[in-house]
Amino acid sequence: MKKNLVLLWALLLLTSCANEEPEPIQFDNPEFALQIPAGFPPLNNAVAENKPTLYGVELGQKLFNEKRFSADNSISCASCHLKTNAFADNQVQAVGIYGRIGLRNVPPLQNLAFLNFYNWDGSKLQLENQVLVPIITPEEMHSSIVEVIDKIQGDSTYKELFYKAFGDINITADRIYRSIAQYQYTLISANSKYDRVQNNQGAHFTETENRGFQTFQQKCASCHSTALFTDQSFRNIGFPVNTATNEAGRARVTGVATDYMSFRVPSLRNIAYTAPYGSFGQFATLKAVLDYFDKGVLYSDNLDPVFKNNANRIPLTEQEKYDLISFMKTLSDEAFVGSLP
Numbered sequence: 001m002k003k004n005l006v007l008l009w010a011l012l013l014l015t016s017c018a019n020e021e022p023e024p025i026q027f028d029n030p031e032f033a034l035q036i037p038a039g040f041p042p043l044n045n046a047v048a049e050n051k052p053t054l055y056g057v058e059l060g061q062k063l064f065n066e067k068r069f070s071a072d073n074s075i076s077c078a079s080c081h082l083k084t085n086a087f088a089d090n091q092v093q094a095v096g097i098y099g100r101i102g103l104r105n106v107p108p109l110q111n112l113a114f115l116n117f118y119n120w121d122g123s124k125l126q127l128e129n130q131v132l133v134p135i136i137t138p139e140e141m142h143s144s145i146v147e148v149i150d151k152i153q154g155d156s157t158y159k160e161l162f163y164k165a166f167g168d169i170n171i172t173a174d175r176i177y178r179s180i181a182q183y184q185y186t187l188i189s190a191n192s193k194y195d196r197v198q199n200n201q202g203a204h205f206t207e208t209e210n211r212g213f214q215t216f217q218q219k220c221a222s223c224h225s226t227a228l229f230t231d232q233s234f235r236n237i238g239f240p241v242n243t244a245t246n247e248a249g250r251a252r253v254t255g256v257a258t259d260y261m262s263f264r265v266p267s268l269r270n271i272a273y274t275a276p277y278g279s280f281g282q283f284a285t286l287k288a289v290l291d292y293f294d295k296g297v298l299y300s301d302n303l304d305p306v307f308k309n310n311a312n313r314i315p316l317t318e319q320e321k322y323d324l325i326s327f328m329k330t331l332s333d334e335a336f337v338g339s340l341p
Contacts, residue, residue, distance in 0.1 A: 027055065029053045029164060030054050031051050031053055031054075032054055032056070032182070032186060034185065037190035037227065038199070040111070040114055041114050041226055041228065042114070043113050043114060044112075044115060046126040046127065046128065046181075047113050047185055050178050050182060051182075052182040052185050052186055055161060056178070056179050056182040058161060058164075058165070059158075059161040059162065059164075059183075060179035060181070060183025062158075064076065064077045064081075064183055069148050070140075070142065071141065071143045072098070075140070077134065080094055080096075081106065081108075081109050083338050084337050085273045086108040086269075086274055086336065087108050087109035087110065087187065088108040091106065091281070092105065092276055092281030094106045094139070094140065096134075096140040096141065096142070097140065097141055097142045100139040101139065102139040102140060103244055103246065103247060104279050105277075105279060105280055107119070107120065108266075108267070108274050110187055110188070110269060111188055111267065112127060112184050112185060112187060113186075115228075118130050119264070120249070120279050121252050121263065122253060123252070126181075127180075127184055128181045130181075131176065131177040132177065135148060145173045148176070149171055149173065149176070152171060153171045159171075162175060165179060189270060189333040189336040190269075191333045192269065192330060192331050192332055193205075193330040193331075193332070195333075197330070208322070208323050209323075209327050212322075212325070212326045212327025215316075215324050215327075216324060216327055219316070222306060223235065223304075223306065224265065228267050229268040229269050230267040230268070231265055232264065232265065234250040234263060234264055234265070235304040235306075236249070236261050236263075236304055237306070237307060238298040238299065238300065238304075238312060239279070239283075239292075239297065240278075240298060244280075247261075247280075248260055248261065249279070250262040250264075259302070260300070260302060261300065261302075263279045269331045269333065270331060270332055270333055271328050271332075272329045272331075273337055277289050286328060287321060290321040290324060290325070291321070293313060294315060294316040294321070295313065296312045296313040297312050
C-alpha cells in the first residue's frame with residue numbers, strides 16, 4: 001500500500017511539472033549604434049522616437065525582403081529597392097505586382113535618418129508612415145496590412161524575432177512599420193572617394209574630378225548642398241512633364257498651385273548607380289540630364305529661379321559636362337552597394 005502511494009505521488013509530481021509553462025527566455029536587445037558621419041545634418045526627430053535596436057533592425061531587414069507583403073507573394077520592398085543600385089532600380093518607372101507600372105521612378109534609400117521628407121513629393125514626414133503605402137498601392141503590392149499579418153503570424157521565425165525585438169510574439173501593424181523603419185535608418189552612405197578626399201584619408205581627385213568639383217560648386221551646389229548633396233527643398237526645374245492625370249508633384253500634397261510639378265531635390269550620392277533619372281525616369285543618363293539643362297528646360301510660371309533668371313538654362317560646355325560627371329562618380333560608395341566587402 002505504501003509503495004503504491006509513493007508511485008502515485010511521483011506520477012502526480014511529474015504530471016504537474018509537465019503542465020507548467022516554461023519560463024520565457026529574456027533577450028537583451030541593445031540599441032543599434034548608428035555611425036553618424038562627420039558633417040551630416042541632425043537626425044530626423046522620428047529616429048529618437050523609434051531608435052534602432054539590434055533585433056528591431058534584424059526583423060526589419062527580414063520584413064524588407066518579405067514577398068508575402070504582396071497579394072500574390074511575388075513582390076517585396078527589396079524587389080524594387082536593390083542594394084546594388086543604392087536601393088533603387090534601373091527601371092524607368094516602378095514595376096509592381098502583375099507587371100503594373102507605377103507613377104514614378106523608384107528613389108534610392110540612403111541616409112534616410114537625416115531626411116525631413118520622403119517620396120518625390122514629400123508626402124510623408126516619417127518612415128514609419130511610409131511603409132504602408134507600397135503595401136496598399138494597386139501598382140505596387142496591392143495588398144493590405146491585415147492580409148500581411150495573417151500570412152506571417154504563424155511563422156515561427158517571425159514569432160521569435162518579434163519576441164526578441166518587442167518582448168512578446170504579438171505581430172502588429174505598428175511593429176511592422178517601426179522595425180522596417182529601424183532597418184532603413186541604418187542605411188547610411190558616406191564612404192565614397194569624395195568623403196575620403198574631404199576627410200584627408202589618402203585619396204585625391206584627378207584633374208578632371210577636381211575641375212568637375214569646381215564646376216559643381218559654381219553651378220549645382222545651391223540645390224545639391226550639405227553633406228547629403230540635397231537641400232531637401234521642392235523645386236520645379238523644368239523637366240519634361242509626366243502627363244499622368246494624377247501627377248502634380250508637390251501640389252498633390254499641398255494643393256498649392258505654385259507647387260505644381262515641383263519635386264524634392266534628390267541627393268547626388270551614389271548617383272552613378274541609380275539611372276534613369278527624374279521623377280519618372282525622363283533621362284537615361286547623366287549626360288542626357290546635363291544636355292537638357294544646357295539646351296534649356298521647359299518653362300513654367302513656377303520654374304525655379306536658378307533657371308528662370310538665366311534664360312531657363314544652366315549653360316555648360318562639353319568639357320564641363322564631362323568633368324561634372326567625373327566628379328559625380330566620386331560620390332559612389334562601393335561598400336554601401338555591395339561592390340566591396
